[in-house]
Amino acid sequence: MNIAILGFGTVGTGVFNMINQVHRLTENLHVKYVFVRENQKDQLAESTASFDEIINDPEVEVVVEVLGGLEPAHQYILAALRNHKHVITANKAVIACYLEEFTQVATENQVHFYFESSVGGGTPWISEIERAVRVDDIDHIQGIFNGTSNFILDRMAQSGAAFADVLGQAQELGYAEADPSADVDGWDIANKLCISCDIAYDCFVSPSQDLPVFGIRNITAADINAFARQGYTVKLMGKSRQIGDAFDYVVEPTLYPKNTFEANTRENYNLISLHGETIGDLNFIGQGAGQLPTANAIIQDILDIVQHRDHLKRGFERQLTFQANLMKSDYLLRSTINYQQLFSNYDAHQVGDYVLVHQIPVGLMHSLMKNIQEKDPRAWMVNLPAESHESAVQKVAYN
């Protein structure tokens, strides 16, 4: 099978090397083209800077898109599908925006559009949601979906290193996005959560700036230490619940006691979970970022095409309504501004360096936080899930 790889960065290089060096089922795979920028076209025998050469070559059956970003990735994927090439991509930003369109164009042209590596890196997550929904309605998705932010939080907690230094290490290791603000501000998780909801709920969820998304840019060593001293760990989580015809969706730092799976998810690993009616909770752990785990998942998709293992096709026909305030929760907020008036309708009081806000609707807390950050850009908040709550509040806030 002839393959073209679009992009020769961290992931593209990994796919190229694995196909050429790892001879198990990959021995019948052949990389015919590697699409690069004009000034890099002499890099390899397979390099080309002409996308047209690739899509007009009838010998190319599979196009692997690992350029990143929205354009030209979006147009290249559509052109490849329309030229009857199967497309595999790790690019969650473009999938989150255009999955509905890609699915439709792939179906019209009788080719496959596969994207296992886009969520969870090497962790088999998309394929397991697809299996789960054959039997169950999934009503809850939650997880550590971003390797870079988990690496940063873990290294800061373990070694006391500064945020900027650890981010630099994540970039050197190939975990971070080209623009790492997507990793630290939560938007990479937002994209991954959209894709997961699309498949789990069969309802296309478009990423938008209105979604409640809050990251770890403002976390300090003092925050991490305050929680760690009492046995709690901060994780940047993506969460969604579906209740009746409504669903919610949130990305936020969250506090976990040290004996939980979440607190023990280290380095660049992801821990992603779903809840189904009959299966109960299912947890998946694996490397969520990095060259070889991601390339591995891409090659699994290629082999699914070779072996005619068709993935689930979703029509995105369900009409679910997004409700930012579907759930209430407790938050610890650190800010220099006077919060009294903002939280006057809620039980909110100062405990140590933080304000504890009880049982506030999640979407409302996020929109109030946006207001707070207009006056205090360094403000930060962390969610306290019910299961962490009792002991966390008492220990963290009062010590």
Ligand SMILES: NC(=O)C1=CN([C@@H]2O[C@H](COP(=O)(O)OP(=O)(O)OC[C@H]3O[C@@H](n4cnc5c(N)ncnc54)[C@H](OP(=O)(O)O)[C@@H]3O)[C@@H](O)[C@H]2O)C=CC1
């Ligand atoms: N790294 C990881 O762990 C994971 C990454 N992903 C996703 O995989 C994709 C690729 O990531 P990664 O390999 O890390 O990113 P890189 O930035 O390392 O690689 C992207 C490559 O594509 C090139 N490129 C971008 N635009 C063009 C263009 N228009 N024409 C030619 N070449 C272009 C870049 O060149 P230049 O540098 O000159 O811009 C770069 O060499 C992204 O969508 C990412 O989100 C998914 C899972 C894990």
Ligand SMILES: N[C@@H](CC=O)C(=O)O
């Ligand atoms: N930047 C992403 C790469 C994988 O999706 C991450 O850190 O998780």
